[in-house]
Structure formats: structure tokens, C-alpha cells
Amino acid sequence: MSHVVLSHFHPDHWGELPMLVYALKYTTMPPRQEPLVILGPRGVVRLIKQLAEGYGPWLLDPGFPIGILDVQDGEPFPLDRDVSLETFPVPHTPESVALSLTAPEGRLVYTGDTGPSSELARWAGGADVLLAECSLPKEMALDIHLTPEQAGELARDAGARHLVLTHFYPPVETSDPARAAGARFPGRITAAKDGDRFTIGGGGK
Ligand SMILES: [Zn+2]
Ligand SMILES: [Zn+2]
Known part of the structure; x- marks a missing residue:
């Protein structure tokens, strides 16, 4: 998996994203090196940073590179x-x-x-x-x-x-x-x- 794209910020559309990153962090053998790029409409960077305040800093730094980018229409x-x-x-x-x-x-x-x-x-x-x-x-x-x-x-x-x-x-x-x-x-x-x-x-x- 290389990219995750969010369509909007209702939780039925991002609720399992932290679990996905957690799973990629702990269940990939050998440990994942490839970046994961998270894309979405304007505000996705802010959303993931806010989630990291609750879940923990590993969400932004899980041991492999995480890129988060707002996509312009x-x-x-x-x-x-x-x-x-x-x-x-x-x-x-x-x-x-x-x-x-x-x-x-x-x-x-x-x-x-x-x-x-x-x-x-x-x-x-x-x-x-x-x-x-x-x-x-x-x-x-x-x-x-x-x-x-x-x-x-x-x-x-x-x-x-x-x-x-x-x-x-x-x-x-x-x-x-x-x-x-x-x-x-x-x-x-x-x-x-x-x-x-x-x-x-x-x-x-
Ligand atoms: Zn919705
Ligand atoms: Zn929905």
C-alpha cells in the first residue's frame, strides 16, 4: 500500500486510518521502509495532526516516512x-x-x-x-x-x-x-x- 486518500472528514471515512498505520508499524516483516502518503481535501494535514495528539506521536512517525498532503481541486x-x-x-x-x-x-x-x-x-x-x-x-x-x-x-x-x-x-x-x-x-x-x-x-x- 502506497497511498490513502480521504474524501472528507466524517469518521466513517477515516476512523480506521490510525489502526492501519499501527498495523503497518507492527505487523510488517521486515519492518516497513516505504513511505505512506495520505491525501485528502484541504484540512487533511490538520486532521491527522489532531489525531496524533490523541493517539500519540507514532501516528506521524511510525518508523517509516509518512507524507500528508492537501490536494487542490x-x-x-x-x-x-x-x-x-x-x-x-x-x-x-x-x-x-x-x-x-x-x-x-x-x-x-x-x-x-x-x-x-x-x-x-x-x-x-x-x-x-x-x-x-x-x-x-x-x-x-x-x-x-x-x-x-x-x-x-x-x-x-x-x-x-x-x-x-x-x-x-x-x-x-x-x-x-x-x-x-x-x-x-x-x-x-x-x-x-x-x-x-x-x-x-x-x-x-
Ligand atoms: Zn459523510
Ligand atoms: Zn460516509
């Missing part, structure tokens, strides 16, 4: 020679962004947490994989989250090749979100489960 950020990260503001919290990773094989767009946004659909245009939140069922819709139907509309408007649904609140988790999204998007849809892996560009899962 609209400025492609190279992760390595082939892969580039971009962020785009979305309606959820003031700092919230969607993320895109572009590589020779294709483009992944992750919505982060977001409400419906035609600007996001434009920015996500042509994504090979659109990883979209769909937190809430239609009856509980809010303007800072998507329903499965709205995730389907986003995929349709973006012309995505493969819609992968995630971030289910319990009422959605016990329903069939792929079916609900499929009423709005005719393409391929997968409801993600923990541990799933997806290949971009190869056509397979």
Missing part, C-alpha cells in the same frame, strides 16, 4: 508514473470531494459521500468504473446523500461503463440496491461487498 496529482489523482467538490460537507484515478487502463471515479449533482455527473463523464455511494432508500432521501435510484441516474448521466454501489445504511443494505439503481441505468451494476476487487479496463470483476 482541478489539479491532477500524480501518484506514480502512470496513475493520476483528481478531486472534485461535491455537496455533502464543505470539504467533501469526489475522487478520480486515471491510468492507461481507464478511469475510476469514486463519489465519496455526496448528494445529487449534475456537475459531478459531468465531471465523472465516461468513467470506466463509477463507485457511487447510495446511503438511503427513496423514502429517507436527503440532499447530501444518494438513493440507489439517484446513483443509477448519476451513472446514466455520466455514461459510466460499470456502476459499483457502496456506503449502504441498514435499510439499503437489506434491500436490493442494484435492482433499484437498474431502473435508471441500463449498464452493468454491482452492489459492492467487503473484500471485493475490481479490474479496470480488463472487463472482468
Whole structure:
């Protein structure tokens, strides 16, 4: 693992980051030497420093280099020679962004947490994989989250090749979100489960 990218600062999106650093510190044999780069919207440096005040200084100095960087919207950020990260503001919290990773094989767009946004659909245009939140069922819709139907509309408007649904609140988790999204998007849809892996560009899962 070389990079961790945060979409926003709600704790369901960073809560396990200290545990990850702790695990990399103590369970990597031989001890990890490679840097870990933590990226996110403006404020991520401040967030990690505040976490270190609670968890301890090891979070910033775990025995391997830690880099923490704020990413600017609209400025492609190279992760390595082939892969580039971009962020785009979305309606959820003031700092919230969607993320895109572009590589020779294709483009992944992750919505982060977001409400419906035609600007996001434009920015996500042509994504090979659109990883979209769909937190809430239609009856509980809010303007800072998507329903499965709205995730389907986003995929349709973006012309995505493969819609992968995630971030289910319990009422959605016990329903069939792929079916609900499929009423709005005719393409391929997968409801993600923990541990799933997806290949971009190869056509397979
Ligand atoms: Zn959130
Ligand atoms: Zn969330």
C-alpha cells in the first residue's frame, strides 16, 4: 500500500486510518521502509495532526516516512508514473470531494459521500468504473446523500461503463440496491461487498 486518500472528514471515512498505520508499524516483516502518503481535501494535514495528539506521536512517525498532503481541486496529482489523482467538490460537507484515478487502463471515479449533482455527473463523464455511494432508500432521501435510484441516474448521466454501489445504511443494505439503481441505468451494476476487487479496463470483476 502506497497511498490513502480521504474524501472528507466524517469518521466513517477515516476512523480506521490510525489502526492501519499501527498495523503497518507492527505487523510488517521486515519492518516497513516505504513511505505512506495520505491525501485528502484541504484540512487533511490538520486532521491527522489532531489525531496524533490523541493517539500519540507514532501516528506521524511510525518508523517509516509518512507524507500528508492537501490536494487542490482541478489539479491532477500524480501518484506514480502512470496513475493520476483528481478531486472534485461535491455537496455533502464543505470539504467533501469526489475522487478520480486515471491510468492507461481507464478511469475510476469514486463519489465519496455526496448528494445529487449534475456537475459531478459531468465531471465523472465516461468513467470506466463509477463507485457511487447510495446511503438511503427513496423514502429517507436527503440532499447530501444518494438513493440507489439517484446513483443509477448519476451513472446514466455520466455514461459510466460499470456502476459499483457502496456506503449502504441498514435499510439499503437489506434491500436490493442494484435492482433499484437498474431502473435508471441500463449498464452493468454491482452492489459492492467487503473484500471485493475490481479490474479496470480488463472487463472482468
Ligand atoms: Zn459523510
Ligand atoms: Zn460516509
